[in-house]
Structure formats: C-alpha cells, structure tokens
Amino acid sequence: MTVMTVMTDDGVRLWAQRSGGAGDPLVLCHGGPGLWDMFGEVAGLLADVTPVIRWDQRGCGRSERCDGPWTSERFVADLDAVRRHFGLERMALLGHSWGAQLALSYALAHPDRIGSLVYVAGTGIGPDSDWYGAFHRNFLTRLADHPERLARWRELTALAERTQEEERERAVLQWSVEFEDRDGALEPAGRMADPWFGINSESNTVLNEERKRVWGTPELYTACRKLDVPVLIIDGARDIRPRTAVDSLAEALPRASRVILPDAGHLPWAEDPKGFREALRQWWQWADFGRESPA
Structure with missing residues (x-):
C-alpha cells in the first residue's frame, strides 16, 4: 500500500493511495460532493481481483483544503491529474453516487483515456x-423508523x-438510512464517519447546484x-x-450492462459484498477493463 501526493495543474495537493499487486488498477471516485474516500472495504473485497487507486477530491478529506473552484470541469481535471501521476494511458474507473456522476463526466470529456x-x-x-422527491420522502x-433519530437529526x-x-x-x-438493518444501522454509518475529516459544505452546495443546471439537458443525453x-x-x-x-x-449508453442486487441499498458492497464482488469480478474478466472490450 503506497500513499502519494498528486499535484494538480493549479497547485492543489490531492491525497491518493494505491494498493494491491501489479497490473492495471481500478481508479475509485468517492461520493459526496464534499466527502472523502470511504472505499477501504471495496479495496479489501477486490484485493485478489485488481489493484485499486483511491483518492480524496479537492478540498476534502486528506487532500489540501482550498477555495475551489467547485466545478465538474475542475474535478475532471483533478481526476486526470491522478491518471497522469500513476502513469496510466487509459483508466478503468469506478464511481459511487456523486462519484459515479464525476466518473461519467470524465468519460464524456476524455473517452480516449477510459478503458471501462x-x-x-x-x-x-x-x-x-426524476428522483429527488421520492428520495426525500x-x-x-x-x-422515522426510530423517531428519536429523526427528532435529533431535525434538531441538529x-x-x-x-x-x-x-x-x-x-x-x-x-x-x-442507507442500511436495511434499521436497528443496527448506526454501527455501519459510524464506520463511514471514522475517521472524521469534516464535510466540505461549500463544495457540496455548489456542485449540487451545477448538477441541477446541467443534468437532464438534451446535450447530455446526446x-x-x-x-x-x-x-x-x-x-x-x-x-x-x-x-x-x-x-x-x-x-442512452450504447455499451451498457446492468446488475441489480436485490438485497442491497446505496452502498451495495456493504450489504451484499459477495454479489458486489462477483459482479465486478465477472466484469473484469468479460470486459478486461478496456484492454479487449466486448462488442
């Protein structure tokens, strides 16, 4: 396991870590915006499948605190700095939640630098x-399954x-709320906050506002x-x-496959680690992450 500092083209230091053996790595993009890498469990699950690269986005977690800019274009450039730092001609990317949006944005901006x-x-x-109203409800x-939790959350x-x-x-x-085991949900949620680096609220607010303006446009579908x-x-x-x-x-995607894990929620590796790992293992063998992609 190697921890490194990635320097962006505007001089911001990003925390990054590579783990696993030799071979082409899978680069992980964490959720948020404004959070930090929480992919320790994923790296462990994939230890015998692929090496992984984890990193904290600008202004977040172990990366340098800065004043932005908080734009998808800037974060795409930061991700490209990670690619260059590790000497990758093309990347296999995995993004979760907001990180899935970031990874997709990168693929749209630099399709020639993406294997899968x-x-x-x-x-x-x-x-x-399409989703926010139902999500909030x-x-x-x-x-509210635990009224005392709802009351305390509202108070805070x-x-x-x-x-x-x-x-x-x-x-x-x-x-x-992301975990099906309602009685035991505070324990895995607590692990997500350990260690605690503090949420970059400005990054969260500005990038979410950008999504509202840009997502859903005809240009994006095209x-x-x-x-x-x-x-x-x-x-x-x-x-x-x-x-x-x-x-x-x-x-919309011309070369998409989809796996739905029936018993998992927003963090599928946490609630169905076997199913999540198997989906990735099979994809690794099938698509070979861009070295010999399926038709």
Missing part, C-alpha cells in the same frame, strides 16, 4: 425531478452553527449516446433513490 466505467448507485442523467420514512439540522462533533452526529444519523465505452451499472434495489432514475442512462 463502473457506475455504482448513481441517479442517472435526467433532472432532479424515503429518507424521512426510514429515519436546525442549528445555525454546529461543532464538528455535532456535524459528525448529524452525518451518522443521515447516513444510517453525449451519452455517443459514448463508445463499456459501462457496468450496479444498483442496489433497496436504495432510497429510485432506481428508475438510472434507466435514462442505461437506455
């Missing part, structure tokens, strides 16, 4: 109206200012229809974000 793309638990390419319903959310301890508590409560890259879409059927939102992407 794995799109995990994203929200498709349609407008927010499902979120409140799940959190209403605070004008929060300490880092309160920020972490609110995040754990919020992330707990670009996806032209993307000649093999893509594996992995969904957890129990994700509180409606999976129908991803249909827009699956239908």
Whole structure:
C-alpha cells in the first residue's frame, strides 16, 4: 500500500493511495460532493481481483483544503491529474453516487483515456425531478423508523452553527438510512464517519447546484449516446433513490450492462459484498477493463 501526493495543474495537493499487486488498477471516485474516500472495504473485497487507486477530491478529506473552484470541469481535471501521476494511458474507473456522476463526466470529456466505467448507485442523467422527491420522502420514512433519530437529526439540522462533533452526529444519523438493518444501522454509518475529516459544505452546495443546471439537458443525453465505452451499472434495489432514475442512462449508453442486487441499498458492497464482488469480478474478466472490450 503506497500513499502519494498528486499535484494538480493549479497547485492543489490531492491525497491518493494505491494498493494491491501489479497490473492495471481500478481508479475509485468517492461520493459526496464534499466527502472523502470511504472505499477501504471495496479495496479489501477486490484485493485478489485488481489493484485499486483511491483518492480524496479537492478540498476534502486528506487532500489540501482550498477555495475551489467547485466545478465538474475542475474535478475532471483533478481526476486526470491522478491518471497522469500513476502513469496510466487509459483508466478503468469506478464511481459511487456523486462519484459515479464525476466518473461519467470524465468519460464524456476524455473517452480516449477510459478503458471501462463502473457506475455504482448513481441517479442517472435526467433532472432532479426524476428522483429527488421520492428520495426525500424515503429518507424521512426510514429515519422515522426510530423517531428519536429523526427528532435529533431535525434538531441538529436546525442549528445555525454546529461543532464538528455535532456535524459528525448529524452525518451518522443521515447516513444510517442507507442500511436495511434499521436497528443496527448506526454501527455501519459510524464506520463511514471514522475517521472524521469534516464535510466540505461549500463544495457540496455548489456542485449540487451545477448538477441541477446541467443534468437532464438534451446535450447530455446526446453525449451519452455517443459514448463508445463499456459501462457496468450496479444498483442496489433497496436504495432510497429510485432506481428508475438510472434507466435514462442505461437506455442512452450504447455499451451498457446492468446488475441489480436485490438485497442491497446505496452502498451495495456493504450489504451484499459477495454479489458486489462477483459482479465486478465477472466484469473484469468479460470486459478486461478496456484492454479487449466486448462488442
């Protein structure tokens, strides 16, 4: 396991780590925006399948704190800096949630630098109206399974200012809705917040606003229809974000395969590690991550 510092073209230092043996790595793009790499379990699951590269996006986690800019174009450039740093002519990319959007954005910007793309638990390419309303209702319903959690989350959310301890508590409560085991959900949600680096709220707000402006446009659909890259879409059927939102992407991409794990949610590797690993293992053998891609 090797920890490195990647320098972007505008002078921001990014934390990165490569683990596993020799061979072409799978580059992982974490969720957020404004969070940090939480792919330790994924790296472990794939230890005998492929080496992996993990990294923290700018201004987040172990990467250098900075003032942005918070744009998809800038984050795509940062991801390209990771590619260059590790000497990769073409990348196999896996993105989760917001990271799936980032990985797709990179593939659209630089299709010649992508061997394959794995799109995990994203929200498709349609407008927010395709998914956000249902997501918010499902979120409140799940959190209300334990009324004391909902009450505490609302109390923390209403605070004008929060300490880092309160920020972490609110995040754990919020992330707990992602797990089907409602009684035991606080434990895996707590692992997501350990270690705690603090959420970059500005990055989160600005990038989410950008998505509302850009996603769902005819130009995006057209670009996806032209993307000649093999893509594996992995969904957890129990994700509180409606999976129908991803249909827009699956239908637009000319070379897409889709795996839906029936008993998993937004973090499919956590609730169905065997199914998640097998989907990736088979994809690795089938698509060979761009070295000899399927027709």
